Amino acid sequence: MKFEGRAVLITGASRGIGKATARMFARQGAAVAINYHSNKAGAEEVADQICKLGRDCLLLPADVSQMNQVEHMVDQVIKKLGRLDILVNNAGITEPKDFRDTSEQEWDRMLAINLKSVFNCCKKALPHMEKEGWGRIINLSSIVGRTGAIGAGVHYCAAKAGIIGFSKALANQVAKDGITVNVVAPGMIDTRMISWRSSELMHEHVSKIPCGRVGSIEEIAAAICYLASEEAGFVTGHTLDINGGMYMN
Ligand code: NAP
Secondary structure (H helix, E strand, O other), X not given: OOOOOOEEEEOOOOOHHHHHHHHHHHHOOOEEEEEEOOOHHHHHHHHHHHHHOXXXXXXXXXXXXXXXXXXXXXXXXXXXXXXXXXXXXXXXXXXXXXXXXXXXXXXXXXXXXXXXXXXXXXXHHHHHXXXXXXXXXXXXXXXXXXXXXXXXXXXXXXXXXXXXXXXXXXXXXHHHHOEEEEEEEEOXXXXXXXXXXXXXXXXXXXXXXXXXXOEOHHHHHHHXXXXXXXXXXXXXXXXXXXXXXXXXX
């Protein structure tokens, strides 16, 4: 199994992409730390499934926008799992809103949860990877961080574009320590995050996807697992677009 002996921390793993990623890592042998914010029941369900696979599993409530909570979370991973090899910065929120209706508070909150969280988690996780001389960081951006999009808030697009720049800069700085930093930029994936669309709007948006469908959480999880693998050791600073052909770089 690919990830036997490895410990992975996945933020926002109580549902959606994070949940599928946690399960996929566990199926491939990893010990998994599941972060969540408010959905304890969802996180417990994921933990249960992982325990049934016979893997070590840790549940970690934390608001990843808060450095002190992230520090405690990473400390718990080290204390209970003994190591931290792979960090998946997946937690995020969205808020489809026109710029004119977006307040300063909404801007700050969006940037804190979607972008500052990535800084926070990397800051606390990196020293443990440096110590081992091996590490994998995978950050979740979005197609809208590349393209902007009708309906997506400017704050969400800015945060997701920021993740790409952040990841390239960090990739440069840690490459010699055996640590890679990559980005996955999904298009429309079947999770609660896209459920704000009416069925009419959903139909309209799906009609613009060359593959003619939305993506699945497993399709994103598989890409994350690839970027975390030994085999991807020469891939760094990359943004992997997974969007059914909606955006081709
Ligand atoms: P989702 O189903 O809405 O799940 C979001 C996760 O983030 C939940 O587990 C939630 O935890 C967690 N979270 C939110 N705020 C948090 C905070 N302050 N601290 C810690 N955890 C927090 O979302 P998803 O669709 O799986 O998206 C996962 C990632 O992919 C996000 O970064 C998103 O921007 C990106 N993405 C998604 C799509 C898509 O179409 N779905 C497209 C492009 C990019 P609780 O439930 O416990 O609150």
